[in-house]
Amino acid sequence: MAFNYAEYIRPGKLPHIWCPGCAHGTVMKSIIRAIDRVGLEKDRTVIVSGIGCASRMPGYVDFNTLHTTHGRSLPFSTGVKLADPGLNVIAVAGDGDALAIGGNHFIHTCRRNIDITLIVFNNNIYGMTGGQFSPTTPHGKLASTTPYGNPDYAFDVVELAMGAGASYVSRSTAYHAIPLERQIADGINHKGFSVIDALCTCPTTYGRRNKLGSAVDMIGWFKDNTVGIKAAGKLPPEKVEGKILTGVFRKEEKPEYCDEYAKIIEKTGGRS
Amino acid sequence: MAKSVRKDETVVTEYGDRKINVITRYCKGCDICVAFCPVDVLEMKDFKVHVARIEDCTECMLCEVRCPDFAIEVVGSGKKGKAK
Amino acid sequence: MSGKDVFYQGNEACAEGALYAGCRFFAGYPITPSTEVAEFLARRLPTVGGAFIQMEDEIAAMAAIIGASLVGKKSLTSTSGPGFSLKMENLGFACLTEVPCVIVNVMRGGPSTGLPTGPSQSDVMQARWGTHGDHPAIALAPDSVQEIFTETVRAFNISERLRTPVILLTDEIIGHMRERITIPPEGELEIWERPRPTVPPDQYKPYDISEGIIPPMADFGSGYRYHVTGLNHDETGFPTNNPSLVQPEEERLMAKVTENLDLIQKYEYFEKPKARIGIVSFGSSARSSRAAIRMAEEEGIKVDFLRLITLWPFPTDAAVQMADKVDMIIVPEMNLGQMIEEVQRSIAGKAETVGVNRVDGDPITPTQILDRIREVA
Ligand SMILES: Cc1ncc(C[n+]2csc(CCOP(=O)(O)OP(=O)(O)O)c2C)c(N)n1
Ligand code: SF4
Ligand code: SF4
Ligand code: SF4
Numbered sequence: 168m169a170f171n172y173a174e175y176i177r178p179g180k181l182p183h184i185w186c187p188g189c190a191h192g193t194v195m196k197s198i199i200r201a202i203d204r205v206g207l208e209k210d211r212t213v214i215v216s217g218i219g220c221a222s223r224m225p226g227y228v229d230f231n232t233l234h235t236t237h238g239r240s241l242p243f244s245t246g247v248k249l250a251d252p253g254l255n256v257i258a259v260a261g262d263g264d265a266l267a268i269g270g271n272h273f274i275h276t277c278r279r280n281i282d283i284t285l286i287v288f289n290n291n292i293y294g295m296t297g298g299q300f301s302p303t304t305p306h307g308k309l310a311s312t313t314p315y316g317n318p319d320y321a322f323d324v325v326e327l328a329m330g331a332g333a334s335y336v337s338r339s340t341a342y343h344a345i346p347l348e349r350q351i352a353d354g355i356n357h358k359g360f361s362v363i364d365a366l367c368t369c370p371t372t373y374g375r376r377n378k379l380g381s382a383v384d385m386i387g388w389f390k391d392n393t394v395g396i397k398a399a400g401k402l403p404p405e406k407v408e409g410k411i412l413t414g415v416f417r418k419e420e421k422p423e424y425c426d427e428y429a430k431i432i433e434k435t436g437g438r439s
Numbered sequence: 440m441a442k443s444v445r446k447d448e449t450v451v452t453e454y455g456d457r458k459i460n461v462i463t464r465y466c467k468g469c470d471i472c473v474a475f476c477p478v479d480v481l482e483m484k485d486f487k488v489h490v491a492r493i494e495d496c497t498e499c500m501l502c503e504v505r506c507p508d509f510a511i512e513v514v515g516s517g518k519k520g521k522a523k
Numbered sequence: 524m525s526g527k528d529v530f531y532q533g534n535e536a537c538a539e540g541a542l543y544a545g546c547r548f549f550a551g552y553p554i555t556p557s558t559e560v561a562e563f564l565a566r567r568l569p570t571v572g573g574a575f576i577q578m579e580d581e582i583a584a585m586a587a588i589i590g591a592s593l594v595g596k597k598s599l600t601s602t603s604g605p606g607f608s609l610k611m612e613n614l615g616f617a618c619l620t621e622v623p624c625v626i627v628n629v630m631r632g633g634p635s636t637g638l639p640t641g642p643s644q645s646d647v648m649q650a651r652w653g654t655h656g657d658h659p660a661i662a663l664a665p666d667s668v669q670e671i672f673t674e675t676v677r678a679f680n681i682s683e684r685l686r687t688p689v690i691l692l693t694d695e696i697i698g699h700m701r702e703r704i705t706i707p708p709e710g711e712l713e714i715w716e717r718p719r720p721t722v723p724p725d726q727y728k729p730y731d732i733s734e735g736i737i738p739p740m741a742d743f744g745s746g747y748r749y750h751v752t753g754l755n756h757d758e759t760g761f762p763t764n765n766p767s768l769v770q771p772e773e774e775r776l777m778a779k780v781t782e783n784l785d786l787i788q789k790y791e792y793f794e795k796p797k798a799r800i801g802i803v804s805f806g807s808s809a810r811s812s813r814a815a816i817r818m819a820e821e822e823g824i825k826v827d828f829l830r831l832i833t834l835w836p837f838p839t840d841a842a843v844q845m846a847d848k849v850d851m852i853i854v855p856e857m858n859l860g861q862m863i864e865e866v867q868r869s870i871a872g873k874a875e876t877v878g879v880n881r882v883d884g885d886p887i888t889p890t891q892i893l894d895r896i897r898e899v900a
Pocket of ligand 1 (some may be wrong): 220260
């Protein structure tokens with residue numbers, strides 16, 4: 168049965184601004200279905216973003232939505248969540264937004280383990296500003312500001328989140344939109360900071376410049392170049408080499424920030 | 440017999456209880472649904488998706504799930520595909 | 524009911540004033556000479572069911588208080604020079620999205636790391652124009668520990684009522700100075716709340732100005748689902764680049780301030796009969812000015828005194844009143860001449876002006892000002 172997206176999309180806001188074949192829309196749909204799957208109350212859910220193509224997502228969906236400044240979705244989210252821990256807070260960000268200008272907030276939110284779910288729309292490029300390299304642009308790839316190939320090395324979002332202490336860390340792709348939905352739902356249900364690395368595509372500024380083919384080719388690439396971590400353990404090494412691992416990398420019960428702060432309020436005799 | 444009718448912005452293609460709706464104004468013609476339909480139900484026509492062989496549809500929902508533009512929806516009959 | 528007398532540092536009075544005003548959320552990042560505001564609230568906020576958080580930097584702190592304010596909590600951050608610079612982008616976000624919040628800047632010497640422990644008043648213009656783009660600005664500059672308390676309360680009140688950020692500019696001297704103050708009993712000082720919607724959620728538009736230029740603001744989570752963006756937006760809150768909508772909205776943001784000068788502007792004018800000299804000053808320099816005026820009077824020189832409590836919007840009328848009477852206006856300030864330019868602009872040549880300026884980390888002394896008075900007398 169068709170999923171009733173209309174229940175979650177603000178009337179009159181479609182079609183969205185994203186380019187033909189931009190996978191941001193696919194990721195947005197996975198988020199909507201995940202929210203539906205978990206059954207979050209719209210009035211009690213806040214979706215926060217920074218700046219970028221990905222960060223336009225909250226404008227389309229019928230929740231309390233907050234489109235902030237470049238890189239700052241997490242500290243805004245932190246203010247919202249700590250001010251009212253009963254709210255469900257979901258942050259969305261592009262890879263540049265989350266990891267370059269927002270990189271400091273990213274690692275500290277991981278460390279703090281506050282109950283926010285972050286979905287990184289990871290398209291390996293700065294889409295909105297026309298294709299400059301981002302912290303997840305692979306070494307050697309072309310961008311408008313790396314015309315001779317990217318001399319930088321990319322962050323691995325999953326490793327970065329794990330190293331910084333996030334308690335739920337997973338990765339999926341726009342090709343794997345259903346597993347992605349499941350991970351997002353899992354992340355929302357997880358009490359603590361959840362990072363979902365959603366690999367997606369920017370055919371317009373990244374695909375074209377790097378001759379990665381059409382939007383279809385780029386989505387299809389995920390099918391052929393990813394391996395689930397569970398399967399990877401059972402496969403011969405040559406089948407895993409060079410592939411991107413997907414799946415849930417960490418799901419750990421760990422004291423959550425607002426819960427810890429509630430204890431402080433209780434200890435000091437405070438009441439809300 | 441499959442038939443297609445346009446209702447406002449939506450082209451509805453029906454086959455028994457199965458319906459595939461295409462909201463043409465939203466469709467950006469990216470070809471993603473067409474390329475990944477496991478049974479070749481869909482085609483591109485004038486830069487928009489066209490439901491060519493609804494009778495083959497297995498109602499796997501993958502076109503709907505992957506379409507970035509909310510442009511295609513599959514309303515299932517519960518019966519998967521035509522008898523082969 | 525009488526109040527409670529305490530011996531407080533300026534920064535503590537600020538924190539206490541915030542609590543009195545109903546502040547229930549603080550986010551900050553340590554920086555001399557403002558840190559005591561944060562330390563005080565780290566102890567006290569949980570005891571009233573509020574929340575304190577030390578963020579990873581000042582950008583994050585500014586972001587967090589805006590987030591908390593959107594949920595309906597009165598929110599504060601405190602900082603000094605370098606941190607104030609970092610807050611600027613999100614300060615502009617609060618201006619454009621009309622989210623109430625209070626920012627305390629305990630001024631220290633700059634630019635850059637400057638003089639971390641030295642007093643200064645060199646962020647006057649940054650408080651006005653620090654964030655990019657045209658925007659409204661409100662800045663208050665108390666000159667005593669008691670006044671830090673009351674002006675902090677007023678900062679929250681104004682911010683809530685006008686839905687715009689308010690900056691409290693203090694400096695290292697009054698921030699760290701200890702004085703006996705009275706904390707008024709609950710209810711003695713008026714506390715204002717932001718306008719909240721009276722219409723049901725389905726009729727709510729976040730920037731609806733049909734009832735006046737301050738649109739009612741719904742708390743996130745209270746059933747009014749709406750969109751907040753730092754892009755120019757229409758009354759529904761969604762982005763627009765329609766020139767006929769953008770221009771009036773930008774002008775309305777300014778009008779919130781210019782149409783409420785009575786609410787915001789506060790100053791003291793001490794007049795001496797037949798004075799030909801006037802002083803305009805604020806903050807800790809006003810304390811030295813007051814002493815200098817007494818010393819001058821002992822020498823037979825009469826000096827009028829305009830003490831600004833509100834720096835922005837600048838009390839132009841008060842400056843003009845002085846310029847209409849005196850020949851010479853002295854402007855002592857711990858910077859190389861910022862407020863004096865605003866005085867000059869306001870009085871448009873009606874009187875001469877001269878500064879007393881100091882940026883070496885020591886306060887302007889009464890004798891320094893007295894010397895200037897003698898020079899121009
Ligand atoms: C402080 C600041 N610096 C720079 C910009 C310009 N800018 C807007 S979006 C963007 C990059 C967006 O890239 P990413 O976060 O990867 O998201 P995408 O557009 O690819 O979805 C930049 C640099 C800005 N808006 N604000
Ligand atoms: S520029 Fe790239 S990221 Fe932005 S909408 Fe287009 S395809 Fe998507
Ligand atoms: S539901 Fe599956 S089989 Fe049917 S058209 Fe869509 S992708 Fe093809
Ligand atoms: S995936 Fe969606 S937008 Fe792309 S061609 Fe198919 S229906 Fe159109």
